[in-house]
Amino acid sequence: MTKELRRLSFVILAMFVSLFVASSWIQVVDADNLAQNPANTRTRLDSYQIQRGSIIVDDTAIATSIPASDRYQYQRVYSDAEMWAPVTGYFNPALQSSTGIENAFNADLSGTGSNAFFSEIERIFSGQSAQGLSVKLTLDAKAQRAAWEGLQGLQGAVVAIEPATGRILAMASTPGFDTNTLASHDTVAVDAEHDRLAADPRKPLYNRAIAGNLNPPGSTFKVVVAAAALASGDWTLDSTLPNPARYALPDTIGREVSNAWGGTCGDGKTTTLAQALKLSCNIPMAELAVELGDDAIRETAEKFGFNTDFEIPLAVTPSSYPEGLDAPQTALSGFGQGKVTATPLQMAMVSAGVGNGGAVMKPRMADAVIGDDFAVHKQFTDEAFEQVLDAEQARALTAVLVxxxxxxxxxxxxxxGVDVAGKTGTAENGGKPYTLWFTGFAPAENPTVAVAVVVEDGGGKGQSGSGNAIAAPIAKKVIEAVLGK
Structure with missing residues (x-):
């Protein structure tokens, strides 16, 4: 063989290898991405032949597909639709739109993803009709109902988490909407209903549990600031702070902070960090924040999950502790005001982390993807996020919250009969009605649930409502539902 033929042989071999690698990549590695590409008309049309899998909570389907007499062949149907709307979202083949779990697990539910490949082979040989995979969620139906019922008549949200695992037990948001109306194949009716919901000033399409217009966390953020103090090693819960009735914000003229009741944080010229948390005093927490500095608080906040993009698998709007806060803004952040914002999911993670010995777990909503024969095609596992406090520090903070x-x-x-650890918040909104909060966990020594509640628009009481009067009782109902009380 001449040198030229040998060289040409190597070139042709290299081309064949490149072609093999490229085709293998397309057919194996990138197959799911290509199949789920919105421009892939073939996959979409094929999915109409497949009965979409169910979304399951506590072994009961909350989203199913039934036969339809149109080109789409199946109609998506939701039970307790408004209650589960922030979880399931909706699926509409006529408009090629989906949200929530319907969107996040579309490949599995539609039977077009790689997880369904072997099931499809079995169906071809058995002659069975095509069916998508189902998704088992982590949620607890009793906790979800308690959250939903507790929020009735209010504008707000609840998130409950299992502290040791990060499994989400409840995710409720009000006002809600009927997902069945947006899953209809009557596109004119669906467009009209969507326009109506989008124009509603109460924003029912928002999932306030993880997104929407985020609120200042108010005094619930004092737990984060206290954790930052403990983590520094320079402070304990018995450390003292000055105890005036008014506190001038640093580097300002005429800008003062007071405690909610206008007096001091207990008697005496000084107060302890423990007392400031127990009574929810603003002034000592503002003083503490300035002493710690915004960098130290941000570092601890980020270990709890602030400034992080989570996918649970729903996309979560990051809670925010901004960089570069000046001294006045840092002082305000000491009691969750100023530029700090949070979702209920984030504040539930704060409580869960403290209750779990200082270890924060990544939140998740799904346990498994299963077939109609209950075979598990994909199992989801717990994953640690950050260690914020050591076990001793977490126990000390828990005792104060109790x-x-x-x-x-x-x-x-x-x-x-139950030791509940918790913190309320009543956040100011520049003259508007307060945002009302509670976050906590129970049983305090070995918690099975951490919960956060936010109620917007003052709970209908303007600036006279409080987190203790309106948000805390909702959290109590959710905790009782999980504990079987």
Whole structure:
């Protein structure tokens, strides 16, 4: 063989290898991405032949598909649609639109993803009709109902988490909407309903549990600031702070902070960090924030999950502790005001992290993807996020939060026979109605649930509502539902 032929042989071989690698990549590695590409008309048309899988909570389907007499062949149907709307979202083949779990698990539910490949082969040989895979969620139906019912008549949201795993047990948002109306194949009716919901000033299409217009967390953020102090090693819960009735924000003229009741944080010229948390005092927490500095607070906040893009698998709007806060803004952040914003999911993660010995877990909504024969095609596992505090520091902080529920500023969450650790918040909104909060966990020593509640627009009470009076009792109902009380 001449040198030229040998060289040509190598070139042809290289071309064949490149072609093999490229085709293998397309058919194996990138197959799912190509199949789920919105421009892939063939996949979309093929999916109409497949009965979409179910979305399952506590072994009961909350989203199913039934036969339809149109070109789409199946109609998506939701049970307790408004209650589950922030979880399931909706699926509409006529408009090629989907949200929520319907969107996040579309490849599996539609039977067009790689997880369904072997099931499809079996169906071809058995002659069975095509069916998508189902998704088992982490949610607890009793907790979800307690959250939903507790929020009725209010504009707000609830998230409950299992602290040791990060499994989400409840995700409710009000006002809600009927997902069945947006899943209809009557596109004219669906467009009209969507326009109506989008124009509603109460924003029912928002999933306030993880997105929407985020709120200042108010005094619930004091837990984060206290954790930052403990993590520094320079502070304990017995450390003292000055105890004036008014506090001038640093580097300002005439801008002052007061405690909610206008007086001091207990008696005496000084108060402890524990007392400030128990009674929810603003002034010592503002003083503490300035002492710590915004960098230290941000570092701890980020270990709890602030400034992080989570996918659970729904996309979560990041809660924010901004960089470069000046001294006045840092002081305001000490009690969750100023430029700090948070989702209920984030504040539930804060409580869950404290209750879990200082370890924050990544939140998740799904346990498994299964076939109609209950075979598991994909199993989801727990994953650690960050260690914020050591176990001893977490226990000390928990003890103070229990005192806050027993005899402090969070008594609305008390449950007979159960030690509940918690913190309320009543956040100001520049003259508008307050945003009302509660976050906590129970049982305090070995928690099975952490919960966060936000109620917007003052709970209908303007600036007279409080987190303890309105948000804490909702959290209590959710905790009781999880504990079987």
């Amino acid at each position: 005192e806050g529920v027993e005899s402090g500023a969070a008594t609305g969450a008390r449950i007979d």
